[in-house]
Amino acid sequence: DAGVTQSPTHLIKTRGQQVTLRCSPKSGHDTVSWYQQALGQGPQFIFQYYEEEERQRGNFPDRFSGHQFPNYSSELNVNALLLGDSALYLCASSLRATNYRLSEKLFFGSGTQLSVL
Amino acid sequence: GDSVTQMEGPVTLSEEAFLTINCTYTATGYPSLFWYVQYPGEGLQLLLKATKADDKGSNKGFEATYRKETTSFHLEKGSVQVSDSAVYFCALSGGSYIPTFGRGTSLIVHP
Numbered sequence: 358d359a360g361v362t363q364s365p366t367h368l369i370k371t372r373g374q375q376v377t378l379r380c381s382p383k384s385g386h387d388t389v390s391w392y393q394q395a396l397g398q399g400p401q402f403i404f405q406y407y408e409e410e411e412r413q414r415g416n417f418p419d420r421f422s423g424h425q426f427p428n429y430s431s432e433l434n435v436n437a438l439l440l441g442d443s444a445l446y447l448c449a450s451s452l453r454a455t456n457y458r459l460s461e462k463l464f465f466g467s468g469t470q471l472s473v474l
Numbered sequence: 475g476d477s478v479t480q481m482e483g484p485v486t487l488s489e490e491a492f493l494t495i496n497c498t499y500t501a502t503g504y505p506s507l508f509w510y511v512q513y514p515g516e517g518l519q520l521l522l523k524a525t526k527a528d529d530k531g532s533n534k535g536f537e538a539t540y541r542k543e544t545t546s547f548h549l550e551k552g553s554v555q556v557s558d559s560a561v562y563f564c565a566l567s568g569g570s571y572i573p574t575f576g577r578g579t580s581l582i583v584h585p
Binding site: 361397399400401402447449463464465466467 | 478515516517518519520563565573574575576577578
C-alpha cells in the first residue's frame with residue numbers, strides 16, 4: 358500500500374516564477390492538507406482540501422492556491438515566488454472529519470524541497 | 475493564538491542515556507497534544523498523543539503526560555538508541571482546528 362507520494366522531490370526556481378507541486382494521498386484517504394516547513398522551523402498549515410474544495414486555510418497570501426482532483430490527488434500552486442518561499446512543502450492525507458482536527462490518522466509525505474533563487 | 479514552545483537543540487546524548495525534550499503550549503479550550511518525529515529525508519510520523527489532562531501517551535519507549543496545570547507535554551525516554559536520532563516536533567490541535575507545531579528539537583545519539 359503506497360503512502361503519501363509527492364513530486365518532484367526537489368525544485369529550483371527564480372523569483373517571480375510560478376511553481377506547481379503535486380501530491381497523491383494514501384490509498385483510501387480523501388482529504389489533503391499542505392504545510393510549509395522553513396529551515397529550522399515546524400510545519401505551518403497552508404490549507405486543506407476535501408471534495409475538491411478548500412475547507413480550511415492558514416495565514417498564507419493568495420499567491421498560494423490549490424486544487425483537488427476527483428481521484429483525491431492535489432496540487433499546490435505558488436505564484437510570483439519570493440526568496441522567502443524557499444522551504445520544504447509537505448502534503449498530508451487523512452479521512453474526512455466533520456471539522457478539521459489533527460489526528461493520528463494524518464499521514465505525511467516526504468515533501469518537496471523548493472529553492473527560490 | 476495557539477502556540478507551542480520547544481527546547482532548542484540539538485540535544486546530544488550517548489546511547490542508553492535518559493532523554494527529556496521540553497514542550498509547553500498556549501491554547502484556548504482543551505487542545506489535543508502530539509509528538510511527531512521526522513527522520514532524515516522523510517515526512518513526519520505520529521509518535522504519540524494525548525487528548526485530555528493527565529493522559530499519558532506512549533509508543534516505542536517514549537512517553538509524554540498532558541499536564542494542564544503547567545501547560546506542558548514533555549517527551550521522555552529512559553534509554554535512547556542511535557536509531558532515535560531524528561527531529562522531534564511537539565504539536566497541538568486546539569479550538570481553532572488549525573494544527574500548530576513547535577520548531578522542532580534535533581536529537582543526536584552517539585554510540
